[in-house]
Amino acid sequence: MKLVHPSPRQTATIVQAMYAVVSAAGRMSPQPLEADCIAAIQRHLLRIEHPLAGAPGPLPGDLADILNTPELRLMTVRILAMLPVIDRRVLPEKVRVVDEAAARLGVEEVGLRILRYASRGRYRRVSLLMAKRFIAWWSPVGKARLRDWVRFMWWMVPRLHGPRMARMNREMRSRFQGLAMLPQGSFGRTLYDFFGEHEIPLPGEPRGVPWVMHEVYHVICEYGVSLEGKLLLTAFSGSSLEDTCLDQLLFGLLSYHAGKQLVGGVVSERILQPDDYFRAMARGAGVNVNLAKGWDFWDYVEIPACELRSRYNLPPISQEERDSVSVFNALLTGPGYSTSIAA
Numbered sequence: 001m002k003l004v005h006p007s008p009r010q011t012a013t014i015v016q017a018m019y020a021v022v023s024a025a026g027r028m029s030p031q032p033l034e035a036d037c038i039a040a041i042q043r044h045l046l047r048i049e050h051p052l053a054g055a056p057g058p059l060p061g062d063l064a065d066i067l068n069t070p071e072l073r074l075m076t077v078r079i080l081a082m083l084p085v086i087d088r089r090v091l092p093e094k095v096r097v098v099d100e101a102a103a104r105l106g107v108e109e110v111g112l113r114i115l116r117y118a119s120r121g122r123y124r125r126v127s128l129l130m131a132k133r134f135i136a137w138w139s140p141v142g143k144a145r146l147r148d149w150v151r152f153m154w155w156m157v158p159r160l161h162g163p164r165m166a167r168m169n170r171e172m173r174s175r176f177q178g179l180a181m182l183p184q185g186s187f188g189r190t191l192y193d194f195f196g197e198h199e200i201p202l203p204g205e206p207r208g209v210p211w212v213m214h215e216v217y218h219v220i221c222e223y224g225v226s227l228e229g230k231l232l233l234t235a236f237s238g239s240s241l242e243d244t245c246l247d248q249l250l251f252g253l254l255s256y257h258a259g260k261q262l263v264g265g266v267v268s269e270r271i272l273q274p275d276d277y278f279r280a281m282a283r284g285a286g287v288n289v290n291l292a293k294g295w296d297f298w299d300y301v302e303i304p305a306c307e308l309r310s311r312y313n314l315p316p317i318s319q320e321e322r323d324s325v326s327v328f329n330a331l332l333t334g335p336g337y338s339t340s341i342a343a
Contacts, residue, residue, distance in 0.1 A: 001239040003045055003285045004072045011046055013066045014076055015054045017101055021083045023056030024093035030056060033272070034086050040274035041079060044282040059097065064104045073105040081115050081246055088258040088269060095119040111246020118254060126254070127262045130247055173204030176212075179301060187308050188301025191219050198225055216297050220309065221283065222317045227268045231256040232280040239284035241292055249281075276321065288313045 006014060015038065020026070022034040030038075035054075042051035060066070067073050080101055084094035095115055102112055110133065117125040135144040135152055179192035194200075194215055201208035221236045223229040234252025238245050254260040259269035289295060289312050300308055309316065 001078060001242065001245045001281075001285050002071055002075065003047075003282070004069070004075050005047055006067075006072060010066055010072065011042070011048060012052060013060050013063060014046065014079070015042065015052045016057065016060050017063060017076065017080060018083060019054035019056055020059045021080050021094050021097045021101075022086070024091065025059065025097050026057040027093060028056070031087050033274070034083065036274045037083070037086050037272075037278070040278040043275070044278040045075075045079065045285075059101055059104070063101065064106075067105060073107050074109070077102045077105060077107040077109055078111070078246055078249070081109070081111055082249055082253060084115065084119065085250065085253040085258050086272070090115070090118045090254075090258065092119045109246060111250055114246065114250050118250070118260070123254075123260055123262060126260075130251060130262070133244060133247060169204040169210075171204070172210065173202055173208070176202040176204060182301060185304050185306070186301065187219070187297070187303050187305045190305045191215060191297070191301070194219050212297065213291070216291065219305065220291070220312070220314065221280070222309075222322060223280070224322075227256055227266065227271055228273070228276070231268075231271060232276060235277050235280040236284035239281040240287045241290070244292075283314060286313050 018038045018041065019030065022030040022038070038054065039051040042048040067076055077098070080098045084090050084098065087094075095118075098115065099112065102109065110129075114126050114129060117123070117129065132144045135148050136142055176192070176195075179188040182189040182192070191212070195202055200215065203210050203212060217233060217237050218225065218229075221233065223232045223236065231252050234248050234256070238248030238252065241248060251262060253272070255262050256268050257270065257272040259267050261267050303311075306316070
């Protein structure tokens with residue numbers, strides 16, 4: 001997600017648009033958490049030292065005239081799309097304001113379909129759409145064909161594998177076990193230790209998942225596996241991506257803040273801390289490499305983890321942040337499984 005630094009006039013317009021969403025165009029009063037989120041968005045995403053105040057009301061009439069670049073329009077629509085989830089109700093009245101803003105700005109974003117389904121309580125549709133987009137990304141042809149669904153499910157269930165795949169799994173396990181021989185503090189050793197500390201089977205082991213990018217993101221951004229850490233991880237990963245930006249952001253907000261069951265595993269409610277969340281988004285948006293495509297972590301396993309973060313323009317988190325997101329209580333589908341971003 002590309003962050004654009006708006007002018008003062010553009011900032012005021014975006015702030016009024018945010019208040020239009022949380023007030024359903026002036027038909028309801030914003031909740032305190034929504035106002036806090038709007039202020040945090042200004043601080044961390046719009047980079048405004050002293051956030052502007054706003055008031056309930058409709059979208060600005062000159063929205064499209066003032067927000068006059070494609071990058072600024074896309075960023076604004078993505079920010080607006082998160083706001084209906086903040087009150088955990090995902091009200092259709094608020095989603096309609098987001099849709100109106102997107103139409104005026106000429107922005108088409110698949111994440112808006114996710115938001116519409118959620119506003120109607122159609123969470124199975126949300127899960128299916130997210131899964132379809134993931135399989136399409138994973139497919140060699142960029143489409144979620146039936147054969148891609150079947151191949152993916154087969155790959156994820158090791159007991160269905162024949163002798164050839166079983167041999168490949170053993171080779172994969174052996175390679176990952178070799179990370180234990182790297183120096184302490186190296187990226188590869190830090191990743192290996194993350195698996196061990198949280199009792200996650202290595203790829204290639206009987207209950208292991210043949211991908212590591214979910215764990216790689218944990219190590220890179222330093223957010224632990226607590227519920228708070230999971231929410232911040234989705235903020236970080238979503239803002240670091242373009243194609244699936246809102247997929248990641250809305251998945252995290254719906255699952256870990258609004259308490260909606262999209263996949264098997266732990267969900268939670270009311271854990272969003274505005275400054276922590278939008279700071280995590282800013283960290284992800286500032287990363288100067290696409291970790292999801294064309295990046296092979298094996299090329300970097302010997303580099304110190306702290307050096308790699310610096311190379312990718314990723315500032316370290318504070319000790320206070322580290323302590324708040326390091327409690328072991330929220331692996332996505334229970335001990336031993338990791339089913340988020342794939343490499």
